[in-house]
Structure formats: C-alpha cells, structure tokens
Amino acid sequence: MTITTRFAPSPTGYLHVGGARTALFSWLYARKHGGTFILRIEDTDLERSTQESVDAILQGMSWLGLDYDAGPFYQTQHFERYKAIIQTLIDQGDAYYCTCSKDELEQLRADQMANKEKPRYNGKCRHSGKAHPRVDAVVRFKNPVDGVVSIPDLVKGEIIVANKELDDLIIARTDGTPTYNLTVVVDDMDMKITHVIRGDDHINNTPRQMNILQALAASVPEYAHLPMILGSDGARLSKRHGAVSVMQFRDDGYLPEALLNYLVRLGWSHGDQEIFSTAEMIEHFDLADVNGSASTFNMEKLLWLNHHYIMHADPGHVAGHLSWHIEQLGIDPSTGPSLTEMVLAQRERSKTLVEMAAASVYFYKDFDNYEEKSAKKNLTVDAIAVLTRLHEAFAAITEWEKEILHQVVHSVAESMTLGLGKVAQPLRVAVCGSAVSPAIDITLALLGQEKTLVRIVKAIDYIKSVN
Structure with a gap:
C-alpha cells in the first residue's frame, strides 16, 4: 500500500500556522514512508473563496518548502463528479430529498433547545418517498440510526460515536452544489487517501464522513486529529496574539527552516532534541509521538530558533x-x-x-543624518584630528583588506597615544552614522575604500559645521 496524505485548505484567507503545521505533519508522514503528498484546494464555498487566498496558500507552501507530488487540485473543477455521487447515493437509498423550509428547521431547533435536547434534524423527509428533486429541496445523507462509529484515531486513541447522535446531514444545497462533507469524502475516495491528518476541530465531521464512505463501499482512511494551537493566554491562536499568517513570519524576518523546526515541535517530540534538519524531521517523525493535548505558541522560543538558524545555516x-x-x-x-x-x-x-x-x-546607501546621541559623544572637535589622520592613512592603502585596515586603526591610535575606542568609535560613527556596527575592520572592508574616504570627509565637515 502506498501511503497517500493530503493537505486540503479552504481558500478563504491566508495560510495560518495551524494549517502550516497540519501540512507539515502530512508532508512528513508521506515523505517518511515514501508515499505521496497531495495539495487540494477546497474552494466550493464560492462566496468566501478568493484567488488571492489561493495565491497566499501556494506562496506559503512554496516558502516553507513543502513540495507536493500532485495538485493543486480544485474542488470547483469536480462538480460533475460530486453530482454523480450524490445521484448514486439517492439511487441506492442512502440519500433523499428534503423540502423542510428554513422556518420549519428553525422552529424544530428552538423546540429541541427548549426541551434541552440536542439540536438535530428529526428525519421528517427521510421516509417521504420524494424521488424527484424540487427547486427548493436539499439532499440529505441517510445516516444509519443504529450502532456506533469507531474511529481508531492515531493521535487521540479510539473515539466512539453512536449513530443516533448523528443526524442526516445535507450533502447538496438547494442549488445542487455539494457541501463540504460530501466533497471531502469523494475526493479522499478518488485520490486514494490512506491517512487523513487534520485539526481536531474536524472530529465531529469524521464519523459522518466514514458513514458516507461505507455507503459508497469505499476504503476508509486512517485518521489523525491534531490538537489546536493556543496563544500565551490559553485562548485559541488568533491575530491578536501576533503573526499567525505564514507569510507574515516571512515579512517579520524569520527563516522558513526556523518556522518549520518550531512547528514540528508543537505537539511532537523526539526525546529532548530541539533542533531538527528537514532530513531529521523525516527520519524521526511518527504520529504515535504526537501529543494529544493542545500546544502553546511561544514567540520567544521561535525567535531563539530563528537566531540559531541565522547563525548556523549556510x-x-x-x-x-x-x-x-x-x-x-x-x-x-x-x-x-x-x-x-x-x-x-x-x-x-x-x-x-x-x-x-x-x-x-x-x-x-548613503545616510543624511547621524544618530544624535552617537554623534554628540563621538563627533567632537577633538575627533577632527583623528579622522584626518585616518583619512590620510586609508588613502595611502593599495590593498583594502581587513587585516591591513585593522593594523592602520591600531597604528593611528598608538601614534596619537589614544585608546582604541577614541579612534574606532569616531570612525564608526563617521562611516556608519551610529555607534553600532560589526568589528570596525570588517565594517571598513565591506564598505570599500571609496565610501570610507568620502564619509570621513563628510563627518569632518559635519563637525566643523556644528562647532
């Protein structure tokens, strides 16, 4: 059996970190087992789906380096297939037309709530014998009324749901368009998905989808429901906690490797190891090691990881x-x-x-102004002589190399009987605009001789103009 997983986002917004983690875990599981990873765009919500969101998802996957073996597939291109499956379910007695009005359903719900009953469709049209569609009819799946659905969840363990707790869900709207639970089932069946890895907000959908798959005599994939990601306050991660869009992390200066490394550790572990290369993630990842409880997003930990990768990556x-x-x-x-x-x-x-x-x-890029505090402290009248001597020495250099520049700065300091700071700091402010930069010899080597000389003259002129 070839392991086949899928990531199936709805294009109604950006690719958020929860979705990215789901994509990562699905990708890792397929890669570990030499399987296939599919990208599927679930765009049947025509009112909310946008091309902009599709582009954001594709961009996020590309930036993260989560390559897919097939896709992206778009559900809106498969409406005829869904329509045929709906008709099959009707023909074999596993679905039926429902003409209950919106007012009737709202009243039913109100009555059930008043009686402290679980709101669910009462099956009024289930045995009505309506064989032909009407303009105002939806199609409902005829869910089994007896027995249970057992979900051997790979993360949370066995989950058992009684069929009597599940009502007859709508699988086609009045305009004939299919609903989420129908399209997911058909796609998972047609794409031969073996493992569905997704957020635990889908647990309520899983027994319904399993029943539809069984009605179609299709293989039922294995399911792994990932716990949600929480913010530092214990609430579900959202915009108010900071960056939650994958591309916002790019914009904020994070490396994709750092974000992937952080996401893989949100709910999964391999001993005490914290730093994982992509190859190590693939080698060690196992759904059995995914924690069943929620994880908390920690920006400080991510920042630490990002600095690690900046320091140690190629x-x-x-x-x-x-x-x-x-x-x-x-x-x-x-x-x-x-x-x-x-x-x-x-x-x-x-x-x-x-x-x-x-x-x-x-x-x-040349700067117009010096950082005020740095200039006041270092670009003084006394610094003119220092900068002048440095300019003369730098102008005479024929090889602009770090070691030679280092020697020149030290030589000027010694010849003027000054501490190194009295020479290096005025020079640093003169060429950088502030008192912060890499080591002065590295800074000068990177700037080049021409820019260095021009900026020293500019600093001398500045000192004279303010004194």
Whole structure:
C-alpha cells in the first residue's frame, strides 16, 4: 500500500500556522514512508473563496518548502463528479430529498433547545418517498440510526460515536452544489487517501464522513486529529496574539527552516532534541509521538530558533532570504558588498532578517543624518584630528583588506597615544552614522575604500559645521 496524505485548505484567507503545521505533519508522514503528498484546494464555498487566498496558500507552501507530488487540485473543477455521487447515493437509498423550509428547521431547533435536547434534524423527509428533486429541496445523507462509529484515531486513541447522535446531514444545497462533507469524502475516495491528518476541530465531521464512505463501499482512511494551537493566554491562536499568517513570519524576518523546526515541535517530540534538519524531521517523525493535548505558541522560543538558524545555516542560503528584505527597503543589493558577506558580518547581532536588513542599510546607501546621541559623544572637535589622520592613512592603502585596515586603526591610535575606542568609535560613527556596527575592520572592508574616504570627509565637515 502506498501511503497517500493530503493537505486540503479552504481558500478563504491566508495560510495560518495551524494549517502550516497540519501540512507539515502530512508532508512528513508521506515523505517518511515514501508515499505521496497531495495539495487540494477546497474552494466550493464560492462566496468566501478568493484567488488571492489561493495565491497566499501556494506562496506559503512554496516558502516553507513543502513540495507536493500532485495538485493543486480544485474542488470547483469536480462538480460533475460530486453530482454523480450524490445521484448514486439517492439511487441506492442512502440519500433523499428534503423540502423542510428554513422556518420549519428553525422552529424544530428552538423546540429541541427548549426541551434541552440536542439540536438535530428529526428525519421528517427521510421516509417521504420524494424521488424527484424540487427547486427548493436539499439532499440529505441517510445516516444509519443504529450502532456506533469507531474511529481508531492515531493521535487521540479510539473515539466512539453512536449513530443516533448523528443526524442526516445535507450533502447538496438547494442549488445542487455539494457541501463540504460530501466533497471531502469523494475526493479522499478518488485520490486514494490512506491517512487523513487534520485539526481536531474536524472530529465531529469524521464519523459522518466514514458513514458516507461505507455507503459508497469505499476504503476508509486512517485518521489523525491534531490538537489546536493556543496563544500565551490559553485562548485559541488568533491575530491578536501576533503573526499567525505564514507569510507574515516571512515579512517579520524569520527563516522558513526556523518556522518549520518550531512547528514540528508543537505537539511532537523526539526525546529532548530541539533542533531538527528537514532530513531529521523525516527520519524521526511518527504520529504515535504526537501529543494529544493542545500546544502553546511561544514567540520567544521561535525567535531563539530563528537566531540559531541565522547563525548556523549556510550563509549563502540566508543571504538568499535576506535579499528580499533588502529590496523591501528600496535598496539594490548590487550597490554594495555581497549579501553572503553581509550575513557573516551581521548574524551574531541579528535575531531576524528584518533586523539584519535594517542594520545593513548604510553599506548600500548613503545616510543624511547621524544618530544624535552617537554623534554628540563621538563627533567632537577633538575627533577632527583623528579622522584626518585616518583619512590620510586609508588613502595611502593599495590593498583594502581587513587585516591591513585593522593594523592602520591600531597604528593611528598608538601614534596619537589614544585608546582604541577614541579612534574606532569616531570612525564608526563617521562611516556608519551610529555607534553600532560589526568589528570596525570588517565594517571598513565591506564598505570599500571609496565610501570610507568620502564619509570621513563628510563627518569632518559635519563637525566643523556644528562647532
């Protein structure tokens, strides 16, 4: 048997972290077992589904690196297939037309609530013998009334639901369009899905879908329902807790590897290991190790992981992601040092790529103003002599290399009998605009000789203008 899993989002919004974790677990299970991972877009909610949301889902999957073996498939392209299955269920006596009005159903619900009964359809049309559709009729699945549905859930253990607790759900609306529970069943059947991995908010749908599959004499997949993700306050994760859209994490400067590593540990563990490469995730992942209780999203832990990956991932790979952030600042990366060199210079002090990009602007773009506090402390009248001496020494260099620059700065400090800070800090503010940068020799090497000399002259002129 070939393991086949699927990720089946509804395109009614962005790809959120809960969906991303579901996609990740489904992807890992298929990859671990040499199976097939399918992407299916469940877009039958025509009023709420948008192309923008489809694009956001595809973009999120691509950014995360969760490649799919088949798809994306769109449910709206399979309406004829759903229509045929609905007719099959009617013909074999497993579905029927229901003409109960909205007012009737609302009154039924009100009466049941008043009697403290579980609101459910009472089956009025179940035995009416209505064989032909009417304009105002829906189609309901004739759910078994006896026995139980046993769900051997791979995460939560066996779940047993009595059929008498399930009413006859609608599988086709009055306009003939299929409903969610019907389309999911048909697609899972046609795509030969062996394992359905999804959020536990679908547990109530599972026994209904299993009954429809059995009515169609189809194989029933194994189910694994993942517990929800909570915010720090214990409430279900939402926008008010911060970034919940996958692409918002991209925008906020996170690497996809960091987010994937964090998501895989939300409810799953392999001993005490915290850092996982993609290969290690695939090797060790097992649904049996998924925790059945909810997980809490911790932004501080994610930030720690992100800094780890910025520090230890291939600098060229990190530079590829940094490029996007540099470009968002209106900067052409080709106007300065290579981004790989920039990553090596900035990664220790940068927890996100947003921080790294912001801290790197002066390497690519001239600045108009100095950071006020830094300038007041370091760009003083006394600094003119220091900067002048540095300018003379740097102008005479024929090889602009870090080791030589390091030697020049130290030599100027010694010749002027000054502490290194009295030389390096005015120089740093002069060429960077603030007192914060990588080591001064690295900073100068990346800036280049021309920019360094121009900015030193600019700083000297600035000091003279304010004094």
